[in-house]
Amino acid sequence: MVHAYHHVITGFAAKMSAGQAKKMENLSGVLSLRPEGVYQLHTTRSPYFLGLRQNSGFWKDSNRGKGIIIGVLDSGITPGHPSFYDDGVPAPPSTWKGKCEVAGCNNKLIGIRSFIKGVSPIDKDGHGTHTASTAAGNLVDNANVGNRFTFCKI
Template sequence: MRDHEEIATKQSQLQTYIVHIKEPEGGPDFSKSEDLETWYKSFLPATSTTSNSQQRLVYSYRNVLTGFAAKLTQEEVKAMEEKDGFVLAWPEKAYHFQITHSPAFLGLHQNSGFWNGSNYGKGVIIAVVDSGISSHHPSFSDEGMPPPPAKWKGKCAFNGTICNNKIISATNFVESLPPTEDFIHGTPVASIAAGNFVEDAGDLFGNAKGTAAGMAPHAHLAIYKACGELGCTCSAILAAIDAAIEDGVDVLSISLAADHSDPFYVDEITIGAFAATRKGIFVSTPAGNEGPKSPSLSNGAPWVLTVGASTIDRSIRTTAKLGNGDILMGNHFSS
């Protein structure tokens, strides 16, 4: 009896689903966002009032897929399957963070060679889908930065208070607050991708002295906050990718991964990356922090660059003195 009650309760509980639908052939023009949203709402339960329908619809997607994210019960999803145009629905899952000496380690030099010849990424717009950004960090100074390219369609939310010619866009998809953070994850990710040159950077136990810089220090940054302190929801990640495509970015940096790999057709980053790639956008994703075990690779779709670090050339050394006087050398991560 209790098992039946638990099943019934689960079937009636609201949770966020990603709903993929098929656009009708020869159907209405959905060039206006409000028309597209109205059509999406027609798939929601008929018992929903207008206000409830608005609350149920979480995100409307235009570029990453034809579909939406909505709060639904299992029973409502089952009923939706009978509607003309329905393709697939699946419950969203959580994604997790995966995380400046890299230029020198890769043999890039500031005044000569490939790095200099590429103009340090000048004119390129890199979208970072992550936990926001600490805009006051010196890596995000716009010194020497031109205005964004004319093709740029993005905007800076919250009265533009955190934007400049380096951070040209900042949008939040998780809460009605500025897309800022306190160095959780998005700030280092953005600075590694496109942090400006910062001379006399501080050192840590003799490491990282000198000039800090990202891989494309003269590129523009477009920030899409899809994650909070506890992680990320796939519906927000899809919405962020959808907006980045619409805004006209050149590169998508997504340093996020799920706990396990799903088939491509229900993997949100894979779906969003495919839509971005079709628009000519380069997508970079992490191989993940899991392993070593099989299978532990994340983001393995053939249309993304899957990045994994095999080695580094520096370490923070420490010693441990044993009771018998022996001294052991090793690495440590904090002091």
């Protein structure tokens, strides 16, 4: 067993062969087995895909999330990424109880934590940074898929 889950679901993660998984799948009480997969990023165009344009539509008519705190559970985050620069961003509310387990928090990126003991919250594959920057990142000029951690061009 690699990890046991108790808070949102009851389950566990384990390393096993395909044969062991097949046997486990037939046990009573087992609802679902899901193999682990590693996926490659394929887009720098998520905002465009979502219909978000810099000077028209939803973003133009919104306050762009001003005053909203977004929590992202993913593969980690890359502090210091231009999507998370805090120029002109006010400090978080005094009632904020977030934690920064690594250096890099600022007024834009107000919490960085790992919920797995011994695992760094720093993003290793870029997915968490991509997801968080799509949800709450700054606009970044000249982003491209070749620049591994710059995924926010609109």
